[in-house]
Each structure stands twice: as structure tokens, then as C-alpha cells.
Amino acid sequence: MSETVAIALTINGERHRLRVEPRLSLADCLRHHMRLTGSHIGCEMGACGACLVLQDGRVIHGCLALAVQADGTTIQTIEGLSESGAIADLQAAFHERNALQCGFCTPGMLMSAHELLAQNPNPTREAIRDALSGNYCRCTGYEAIVDAIETTASRRARGAA
């Protein structure tokens, strides 16, 4: 196979230098090279949303990005968001409402929810459902996820008031 390429990036606040094949996807790099297995691979074509991560603060599909494209960028995965406490309230609301079953889609769901609430702190249920249209969940039927995000938004609004 082709020669490897040196890249340097920040993942969950830690600087990493590694050599990767040019064809390696960011999702495979995170999962199998960095052993950050919280991001999942469900379709490898940007449809299901299980692989969503933050790149320089924006949600991207880890399966559609190459690791070499992440050179010089800052990546946050579910592990990083979780440990920083940035989505602790979302996670708590998901837990209370049982807004997950198998948990495979959940890290991606939390990424979308996190971005939605950053952009629109007070979304309607319709807006929440719309924002989740790139996240497939086969277990829950979505309603509990919508409820949990709605609850988090209203708790944040009350907390900020």
C-alpha cells in the first residue's frame, strides 16, 4: 500500500503525532489507531451519523473525512466531550428519559444535540426532529431523544435566567 503520511492533531485536548495511510478515514483512525471507540461506524457513507465528531468545533462525519485531512485540526470525540463535562446535562437527560437503548447511535446523537443547542438554545420539537435527521436510531423511535433534548434546553434556559 501507499506510503504513510505524518500528521499532527489535537484530540480531546491532547497533541498527537502519527503516521497514517492516506486512505485511512478519520473514524477508523480514531477507533483503531487512537482506540477512541466511542465513535462508531454504521454506514461509511455519511448517512447514519454514528461517527459524528467535532472538528474545530463543527460536527463532521468521521467516516467521510480522511485522517490526513484532520492534520492541524482539533478533534473532539464523545470521550472528550464527556470528560470535560460539556454535555453532562444532556447525558443526564438522556439517562433519565431512557433516550437510548443499544447505545450505538448515542455518541453521534449527542454530537448533533450538542450542536443544535449551541446554535438554537430553544428549539421546537419539530426543529429537534429536523436536526436529528442525519442520525439514525433503530431502537428508540426517537421520541425519548426529542424529549431529552427538549428537557435539556428548558433546563439550560431556566439555569441561565
Added chain:
Amino acid sequence: MNPPLSPVDRPNSYIGKALPRPNAKRLLAGRGRFTDDIHAPRMLHVAFARSPHAHARITSIDVESARTAPGVRFVATGADLAKICTPWVGTLLHFKGMKSPPQYPLALERVMWVGHPVVAILADTRAEAEDAAERVDISYEALIAVVDIDSARAPDAAPLHEGFKDNIAFTTTIESGDVANAFAGAAALVEAELTFGRHTPVTLEPRTILADFEPAERALTVHHSTQTPYQFQDIFARHFSLDEARVRVIAGDVGGSFGMKLHVYPEDMATVALSILAERPVKYVADRGESFLNDIHLRDHRVRAQLAVASDGAFLGLRVEDDTAIGAYSAYPRTSAVEGNQVVRLMGAPYRIVNYRADLHVMFQNKTQTSQYRGVGHPIACAATERLVDLAAQALDIDPFEIRRRNYVTADMYPHTTASGYRFERLSLEECLTKLHALMDYPSLRAEQSALRARGVHRGLGLATYVEITNPSPAFYGVGGAHISAQDGCVLKVTPSGEIQCAISVTEQGQGTETIIGQIVADVMGVDRERVRVSTGDTETTPHGGATWACRGAGIGGETALQAARKLRANVLTLAAAILQTDVAEIDISEGRLVDRATGAARMSLGELAALVYFRSDTLPPDVKADLTVAHHFAPKGFPFAFTNGIHASYVEVDVETGFIKLLKHWVVEDCGRVINPLLVNEQIRGGVVQGLGAALFEECLYDEQGQLLNGSLADYLVPMACEMPDIVIGHVETPTLDTELGAKGCGEAGTSAASGAALNAVNDALLTFKAQISRIPMTPQRLLQALGVV
């Protein structure tokens, strides 16, 4: 003075409470441990060279170029793997006359579906294995593919399998009463021909297996994304001639299964075979394209049915023909005949129908195997029955609620045996119907529908009653010779600090099995549920059992845990009585302490008792039995199945210009017996409903005439998305089964069983003004416009 505590208010009362899942926090933090998250030392990755033909003879295989490709460590053909793996046959003895040919890990002389694996490549990375698979040169002589139901059943169709005279895998006929006479005396006859598209489960985590063979001990450890580790322990041991005790199957976190991950797949057997031959750990992860081509598919039924009705709306007789095509082989070990068998046994089941005739034909074709997925036959039987019920209501101008009420099996009829021989202990059909009517405010919805119709907005309401098979006894598989357990086992241990470890054979795929088992054990033991640790999914550390399928986790697993906890509680109380020199009847356990039953005064903690047992046995009274570990096994007796029931309603809006259907709302009133955790039951129902609505509107595996799958990706195959799904309102009626002390039945399939039938009736209700009908699911915009005669 305070009144005595009621059973639900007492400390550690957990059965019946809406409680979140302790094991969900790990998944929320991205710390799940799915099978692909596991890396074994020296692990190799497998990729397969697969058939591009639906049916072809293999004329040559050249693997030399693949063998020398970078990173490749091992290459195997079908002949190589067949030497160490005995073939499997997907038949069951109680399906009389059923046939299916032997199957092997990789194709031998012929390929039978697009995607059939032919050559396996082991390499250091999956990418290298896939590169090498491209270099495998296989020559084929294409053969005529049998693709659809009619060509499989055509009198001149060439049999797919050598030695078989036709393509029929199984047929059965059920006859009860006098159907001809019933039809002769009918005031009205209604009929329907309904087509149910072939679809596939699409678990978000694809099938994944990591096999690790240790040659020195001839021991096999398999990390496997499956519902049924015990079943696979048996299968791997038998088909690879290994000692069963040295085969360990571990199902860690499983990213969805819904029935899909309990069947034997060629790739699973190939992965195990390759680990044995290469003497290294081997991992296989299906990519999404492989999943679409090779995961089980389901449904693909055509049902023709007629209902004879008296002038007062009474159902006089029912005739059913179900034709289904199951792929090239019947699935192993549960077969591909169960779905059809359940269709013909469940048709008309909620109603007082004595005169019944059903004919089932199960056919081979050149596609991947179909088999059990959530609902197994129920959605087909439900939709076909309920469509006929609505047609009868229209023919006689009776309201859909009323015609159901007039024909239900009534409260005075239990225990009741259906025309097909199913026995109901007790259902709550009438209560559920009444509750749904109020829950959805039916009269005002009808008024709204009528008002909007005048303004050119076409809405429809549809009902669907279901009965569901849960808590299966050995009548399901065991009697047919399958090594599939209908019993479960539970081991409970008090740790030295007074906590409880529970190892049980029912498994977790996110539905909350471990949570409800923990609730039951903590409730019986009188301890905080955080002090109970439940472990599942490992054949080496948990007792043998059936695991999780056919809605048996709560009903059978729950009862197993309940009885195990009673046993452990009795042992603890006996020990405590001896230590405290009192009578067993004088003491109780509450909040982890032994207390005086009369006053509630604490006598000692469970931890103090356990510490005495484990560390100071010299201080115990001489004859006391210090058994702080108990095992209990439970198998259902009494009724062969615990039937549940309920009813769905769907409210839709149809755009008659575009053919788009908008789901406005969905209601379910269900009765799964005693509810252990209403939060989890509701979410099982909701998730199930959405899978049923997916079948109703979106999901279908589309093939061309050559048997090529046309939409095998998640961009082309439509699954329900958040923005398309309605809110789902749920009500409960509780009719506990008296076959167990717990009284729980299953709830996992109730949502899927009736959602598509309710949506089908709702859309047809919206189409009534146009005198149009749709009788095929999924109800795509194109099919809807065809039904309306627009295209």
C-alpha cells in the same frame, strides 16, 4: 402513628417502578464495549470475495495473486473450510416435510445469491484483506435465477437444489370448522390480496465476530455481537467438533439485534474456521453493503384472504393463502418457516372465528435467507386480518371500533383456543379497545377528519388489534430438535460486604434486561438496587439458558431471577435466625439489613452476616448451612405461550397530489401482564412502533429480475428518521399471567406487530373518498399515486 407501608411504598420496592438503566451511563459516555472495540494480540482481519451472481456455477477459483498480496497471511476456499466444519441444515422436526439443503461456510460448487461468500482472505488489516479479495479470480457460469414468489412456484420452475423436485421448502394447511358452509351462508364477503415487501433489520451496529482459537487447549473464545451466546456455544462446539466446555461465547455490548443476530451466518462459521486453521484471533465486521446482502431479510409475503360476514357484522369464516419466499436456504437453527407458520396461525386470532382454512407455501429463491426478526409473522397476520375487518365494516356500514367489539373473543371465553390451536390464558381485548377509544378521543378525531375533508385535506384513521406470542415454552423450538433452550438460569451470590452479584442467562441489547433483573432481585432481597450487580452474555460465567428472543426476557428471565432471589432470601433468613437466635418468621430484610419484622429495628447488616459466614465460620452455630450462593433454573410450564394483546391506532394525512403520507400521531394500548418497569416498556413499544412504521412506509429490499439488490446502502434503503416519525401515545392494561408468580409477559414485539396494519388501514381510510385502495407495503408515494390512478 403511621399506617403500614403498602407494597409499593416499602423500601427497596422496585417491581413496577419507572427507573432508568444503570448500564446506560457507560454508553452515554462513549464507553460501550462493542465487539469491534476489542483488539486481540496478533489478530487478523477477514474479508470475503463474494458472488456477483444470484445463481451461478463456479468453474474456477484462482487465489495465487491474493495469496501474495501485501499483508495477507492466509487464504481459504470453501473446500478448505468444509474439511473442519460440518454442514448445517435449517429444518425442524415439527415442521413436517420441511426441506433445506446443507450449508457450508463458503460456497462449494454453486453460488446461490448475490453476496454469497466464496473465498476468505486473512490479512493484517481489513483494508489489506479487501485489497487482496479484489485479486481473487473466480470464473462463473451464470445460471437462471429464481427471484420472485411466482417464478419460484411456477410449475415449470427448475428446482434450485439438486435432489429436490421443486422449490417448496415447506407447506402446511390448517383447517377448522366448516369453511365452505360458513361462506355459503354469508351476508357479505370481503377479500384482499396484500403484499408485504422484503426488508431487513438494519441494526446500527453491523454483525461482528472475533474468534480466538487456542490450539494448546483446543479452546475457542468468541466475542460475538449476538442475542444468543448459549446457542452459538452449542453450534460452534458441534460443527467444529470441539468440547462444549471449552467453547466460550461472550456477547458484550450489542448494537441492536431485533432477531437478526441469532441466526447462523456463513461468515460467522468461516471466521471461527479461519481462527482454528490460522491459530490466531480473527475478526470479521460486516460493512453496510455486506449487511444488506447477507443479513437476514424478512417478510416478503403475499397474503390472499377472504372473510365471510353475517348481516350483523359477525365473522363467520376466514380463508387464507400465504405465499412467501425465503432465499436459497432455510436459516439455521430456527429455520425460515416460522414466519409463515405464525402468519397462518395468528390470522384472525383476536376474533371468534371457528371456520378457518389456511394454506402456507414457503419457497426457495436466489436471495439471502429470510428469518426471524421482531414480530415474526405478527405484522403480516395482523395487517391482513385487520384490513379484512375494516373492509367488512365498510361493507356493512359499521364503525371500525364497533365491528371489532362485536367479534372479539370475550372475557367469559377464557381459557380460549383459536381455530389454529393457539391457547389464550386470558386477554383484555375489550378493555384495550375501550381504553384506546377514550385515549385518542375518537369522536373528535372523526369530526376533525370530516371537517378537513371538506377543505381538501385527506386524513385517515386506522385501527389494528394484535395478539402476540411471548414466553415461549419448548413447543417453539425444543420439540423440533433444535438445541435452543426455553429455560433460563440465574446464579445469585452475596459478596462479603453484603452486595449481590447476579449472573443470568437472559441477555441485554439495550432493552433493559439487566435493569429489570436487578429491580426484581433487589426487590425480593430487600436491598438498594445499586447494591445488585447483574452480568449477562458470557457462557463461561452465567448459567445456560435461552437468552433473549421471542419476548421471553421479562417473563421467563424475570421469573427465574424472582425464584432465585426467593431462594437466596430464605437462606439469608435461615442463617440470620440461627445467628440472632430467633425464629425465621421474626425477621425480615430491608434496606440491606436484617430487621425485626414486628418493629423494624435493625439487628445486623447483610454485610455483617456475610462477613461472619465468609471470615468467621468458626463462630456460626454448628449445623447451619451457610449457602450464600444459589442457583435456580426456570422453564415455563402451563400454557405453551403467554399471549399478550393490544390495539394500535394510526392517524395520517395523505397528499393525493404527491403521494406522500404524513404520520400525524400513533396510539397504542397494550397488555403485557405485570409491568416491571413502565419506562422501559413504553420505550420498547415506541421503538417497535417505529420499526413497524418503517415497514409500512419506507423499508424494502428492491431486486431486479436477475436478483441484483438495487438499494443496498443506507443512502438508498430508507429507514425512518426522526423528522418523519410521530409522537406515540401509550396506555396500559395489566393482565398478569397466572403461570408465574411474577406475572410478566413480553412487550418487545407489540409495537412492530400492529403498527404497519394500523397505518395501512389509516391510509385506506383516507383514500375512501376516492374509492381507491392500497394493498401493498411499503406504501411508497408511487404506489399511492398508482392506487389513486394518478400514475
